Amino acid sequence: MERKKICIIGGGASGLMAAIMAAREGGEVTLLEHNEKTGKKLLATGNGRCNLTNTCQEPSCYHSLSGNLAWEILQGFSFQDTIRFFSQIGVYTKNREGYLYPASMQASSVRDLLEMEARYRKVKIKCKEHVKDIKKEGEGFLVVTETWSYPADKVILSAGSRASAIQGADGSGYELAKNLGHSLIPPLPALVPLKGKGNWFSKWAGVRTEGRVSLLAENHIFDQAQGEIQLTDYGVSGIPVFQVSGRAVRLREEGLKVTLLLDFLPDFDREGLAAFLRARQEQCPYKSVKQLLIGLLPEKLAEVLMTGKPDISKLAEKIKEFPIEITGGKSYEQAQVCSGGVPLSEVYSDTLESRKVPGLYLAGEILDTDGICGGYNLQWAWTTGALAGRSAARNIRKTLQERS
Numbered sequence: 118m119e120r121k122k123i124c125i126i127g128g129g130a131s132g133l134m135a136a137i138m139a140a141r142e143g144g145e146v147t148l149l150e151h152n153e154k155t156g157k158k159l160l161a162t163g164n165g166r167c168n169l170t171n172t173c174q175e176p177s178c179y180h181s182l183s184g185n186l187a188w189e190i191l192q193g194f195s196f197q198d199t200i201r202f203f204s205q206i207g208v209y210t211k212n213r214e215g216y217l218y219p220a221s222m223q224a225s226s227v228r229d230l231l232e233m234e235a236r237y238r239k240v241k242i243k244c245k246e247h248v249k250d251i252k253k254e255g256e257g258f259l260v261v262t263e264t265w266s267y268p269a270d271k272v273i274l275s276a277g278s279r280a281s282a283i284q285g286a287d288g289s290g291y292e293l294a295k296n297l298g299h300s301l302i303p304p305l306p307a308l309v310p311l312k313g314k315g316n317w318f319s320k321w322a323g324v325r326t327e328g329r330v331s332l333l334a335e336n337h338i339f340d341q342a343q344g345e346i347q348l349t350d351y352g353v354s355g356i357p358v359f360q361v362s363g364r365a366v367r368l369r370e371e372g373l374k375v376t377l378l379l380d381f382l383p384d385f386d387r388e389g390l391a392a393f394l395r396a397r398q399e400q401c402p403y404k405s406v407k408q409l410l411i412g413l414l415p416e417k418l419a420e421v422l423m424t425g426k427p428d429i430s431k432l433a434e435k436i437k438e439f440p441i442e443i444t445g446g447k448s449y450e451q452a453q454v455c456s457g458g459v460p461l462s463e464v465y466s467d468t469l470e471s472r473k474v475p476g477l478y479l480a481g482e483i484l485d486t487d488g489i490c491g492g493y494n495l496q497w498a499w500t501t502g503a504l505a506g507r508s509a510a511r512n513i514r515k516t517l518q519e520r521s
């Protein structure tokens with residue numbers, strides 16, 4: 118009998134999706150996962166609620182050093198396809214201002230339903246199988262784990278990244294890809310808190326405040342984001358900081374001086390703010406400059422802004438453009454994703470088959486694309502998993518048809 122085996126390495130979001138799509142197309146699928154169960158990271162997503170995609174999709178939501186290739190790939194399995202797919206397997210989605218969650222608000226339902234569908238499609242799920250090598254064998258492969266060797270016609274490498282403290286995120290997939298001849302854009306933490314240079318951080322630690330962050334390097338604003346900023350004893354965190362963090366870490370790694378400019382009152386422009394403060398000063402002559410900030414900003418933050426006893430125009434400048442020199446990101450363990458990975462130019466955009474190793478497909482975060490917060494990283498996992506799984510199985514079918 119003809120072999121039509123597909124071996125998938127990594128049973129996370131993209132691997133489970135790939136397994137289902139490949140099995141639906143008639144592939145005989147084995148999925149190898151080194152944890153004791155599939156989808157551990159998936160269970161942690163969205164604070165346990167799983168923000169599985171977003172209805173607002175734009176090229177700027179995805180970062181990659183390969184320019185527009187990520188966006189091109191995403192067209193192959195869109196967020197509408199994702200919603201349809203999840204509805205088919207039983208996940209009814211709830212829309213919270215464009216952010217989509219399972220109606221149960223439980224990430225476990227997403228994981229469980231993916232696994233149920235995969236098992237129904239006769240995917241062999243083998244846990245506690247750490248893949249340590251993928252050998253080319255004739256036209257196929259031999260996937261070597263610590264206990265066994267699995268022959269395969271096609272291999273899908275969906276082993277994720279080094280990000281998070283979740284068991285299994287060891288980055289071993291990068292080595293597997295490299296050993297097969299792929300290059301690697303050095304993976305770095307993204308969606309991660311940022312550390313700064315300064316001696317005031319302990320004074321503002323614990324404050325959460327609305328604001329805008331701008332990422333400045335070489336006199337150029339690379340990125341901006343707005344939302345709740347968390348001021349910490351090492352620097353800054355919170356969603357807007359996460360949104361710019363991947364680029365900040367990479368620019369810093371490239372040796373550039375990277376500064377975050379924090380705008381604590383985005384509703385005002387600088388002149389408007391100075392005028393507002395002066396008017397308050399005239400109206401309330403009994404107030405010190407610092408007391409003018411009562412009711413505008415949290416007290417601990419006002420304390421830091423008042424260092425050096427600035428006059429009103431200096432104070433307005435500090436509120437609108439408070440600079441923090443970034444010294445780096447927190448660790449991989451504290452990151453939600455990694456930037457970098459296998460360059461998208463090394464895979465075909467429509468199938469995700471490797472341009473270097475025919476029969477090998479790559480899916481998920483191992484590829485050089487990281488999304489902003491809001492369901493974009495899972496959308497990348499669903500898209501790439503679906504395309505890789507489907508293409509691997511169709512490719513086998515085509516070969517079998519040609520032979521018969």
Ligand SMILES: Cc1cc2nc3c(=O)[nH]c(=O)nc-3n(C[C@H](O)[C@H](O)[C@H](O)COP(=O)(O)OP(=O)(O)OC[C@H]3O[C@@H](n4cnc5c(N)ncnc54)[C@H](O)[C@@H]3O)c2cc1C
Pocket residue numbers: 126127128129130131132149150151152155156157158159161162163164167168169170246247248249275276277278280281283284285286287288289290452453454480481482483491492493494495496498
């Ligand atoms: C705390 C947290 C919250 C997040 N929340 C969201 C969110 O709400 N929305 C969103 O879009 N994204 C979110 N993300 C990001 C998202 O989870 C990832 O981008 C996504 O899971 C990546 O999918 P993947 O399949 O590439 O990798 P993973 O889901 O990490 O799967 C890879 C799998 O491969 C296994 N593996 C690795 N190496 C081997 C090996 N050598 N042999 C066998 N198995 C191996 C791993 O154990 C893992 O199960 C969050 C991430 C974290 C850490």
